[in-house]
Amino acid sequence: MNPSLEWLYSVQHLGMKPGLENTRRLLKELQLPGSRQKFLHVAGTNGKGSTCAFMESILRRAGERTGLFTSPHLVSFCERMTCGGKMIEMDEVERGIEALRPVVTGWDPHPTFFELTLMLALDWMDRRGAEIIVLETGMGGRLDATNALTPLVSVITPIDLDHQQWLGSTLKEIAGEKAGIIKPRVPVVSAPQKPEAEHVLRAAAERMGAPFTIIKKPWEGPLPLSGEHQRWNAALAVAALGAANFRLPVAAVAEGLARTEWRGRFQQLAGGQIVIDGAHNPHGMASTVRAWQEAFGREKATVIFGSVEAKDYGTSLAVLAGVAARFFFVTLRSPRAVHAEILEVSAPAGLHTAIFPSLEAAMAAAADLPERRLICGSLYLCGEVLSLLGSGPFERSSE
Numbered sequence: 001m002n003p004s005l006e007w008l009y010s011v012q013h014l015g016m017k018p019g020l021e022n023t024r025r026l027l028k029e030l031q032l033p034g035s036r037q038k039f040l041h042v043a044g045t046n047g048k049g050s051t052c053a054f055m056e057s058i059l060r061r062a063g064e065r066t067g068l069f070t071s072p073h074l075v076s077f078c079e080r081m082t083c084g085g086k087m088i089e090m091d092e093v094e095r096g097i098e099a100l101r102p103v104v105t106g107w108d109p110h111p112t113f114f115e116l117t118l119m120l121a122l123d124w125m126d127r128r129g130a131e132i133i134v135l136e137t138g139m140g141g142r143l144d145a146t147n148a149l150t151p152l153v154s155v156i157t158p159i160d161l162d163h164q165q166w167l168g169s170t171l172k173e174i175a176g177e178k179a180g181i182i183k184p185r186v187p188v189v190s191a192p193q194k195p196e197a198e199h200v201l202r203a204a205a206e207r208m209g210a211p212f213t214i215i216k217k218p219w220e221g222p223l224p225l226s227g228e229h230q231r232w233n234a235a236l237a238v239a240a241l242g243a244a245n246f247r248l249p250v251a252a253v254a255e256g257l258a259r260t261e262w263r264g265r266f267q268q269l270a271g272g273q274i275v276i277d278g279a280h281n282p283h284g285m286a287s288t289v290r291a292w293q294e295a296f297g298r299e300k301a302t303v304i305f306g307s308v309e310a311k312d313y314g315t316s317l318a319v320l321a322g323v324a325a326r327f328f329f330v331t332l333r334s335p336r337a338v339h340a341e342i343l344e345v346s347a348p349a350g351l352h353t354a355i356f357p358s359l360e361a362a363m364a365a366a367a368d369l370p371e372r373r374l375i376c377g378s379l380y381l382c383g384e385v386l387s388l389l390g391s392g393p394f395e396r397s398s399e
Helices: 003-014 022-031 048-061 090-104 113-128 171-179 195-208 228-243 250-256 280-298 315-324 339-345 360-368 379-391
Strands: 038-043 066-069 081-083 132-136 153-154 188-190 210-212 268-270 274-277 301-305 323-331 350-356 370-378
Touching: 003 090, 003 370, 022 090, 022 113, 022 228, 038 048, 038 171, 038 188, 038 228, 048 066, 048 132, 048 228, 048 250, 081 113, 090 113, 153 171, 153 210, 153 228, 153 274, 171 195, 188 195, 195 210, 228 250, 268 379, 274 280, 274 379, 280 315, 280 370, 301 315, 315 323, 315 370, 323 339, 323 360, 339 350, 360 370, 360 379, 370 379
Parallel strands: 038 132, 038 153, 066 132, 153 188, 188 210, 274 370, 301 323, 301 370, 323 350
Antiparallel strands: 066 081, 268 274
16 A cells, blocks of 8 residues: 555544534545535435446446546445546545645544545545535534535435434434434425434525435436335435436436446446345345345345444344345454454354354355355445455445
């Protein structure tokens, strides 16, 4: 890893500092965003990245100059930002970081990894001429660095329990954090929500004078991403673009959705013998199970599972048990990884389990078994799989 990126990762030891003061100071110091830049802002618990990818793909096929900012990455840091569907190059990352470092020297509090990455993306996209930028929140919404920008539309994917240590222990509290992206008179488009979350969102939109819409049905056309949940994500993307007053050709919408690329979301590899999915909470895992059953019927899987701390992996494993022939547990290559031995203790009774010293060892053992392999529990684990299968050296992530 080059020294510039090492420096950016090094600021992670300073911890997370939710709030917008530093982001606003950075925007002012760097004279960002660029005058041409307009934003589409996406928050929620599950489906944010897929919804962002659908929106960007549609806009690009319609001839717009697009940017996309998402997190975390799977294999390479460069995945976090694209212009016109092309990732930033590592030499551009290095130049951008070296321009940022002297600006923030001596700041107290020091900007976070995520704040600096957002600035790097906005500056690079401005230099590349991106005009419509799709922004995924890092976590939450109200205090997320992306919330310092005013969008054309605020988009909210399904809300459920996740990141409770930061966002609150109840659905109402978490919905309140997600609702924090709602801006005065900026239209809001939401996926169907549980009643408690919907009430919070509607109330926030009413206070802000923001038109509020909940989509009613999933997309029915061809999609490259598997699962009913992706049909709802696609419909949300289309409705959000309409609310932002884009007048898009029907063909561009259909082609944009049909040609969306988004790795690690029920992605089939090795001729369908390996499926990787980034689901990392019970709500997301339920969608994964439904996608598995839709694709493979009553087939069972050898499930290779890894997780990070502060996730409800016990409930996720119980959900997965419905499609599991056995569980293989691994420890992720992350400082926040839950050790495989702890995961095994949380496994549902009645299924064979095994612990492996590495993902490579688990995959080798699973290759000798008759079932397809379902590898899930974390986007980090998806990244490790892709790296092993030839997508390049695995770079550590942050979130």
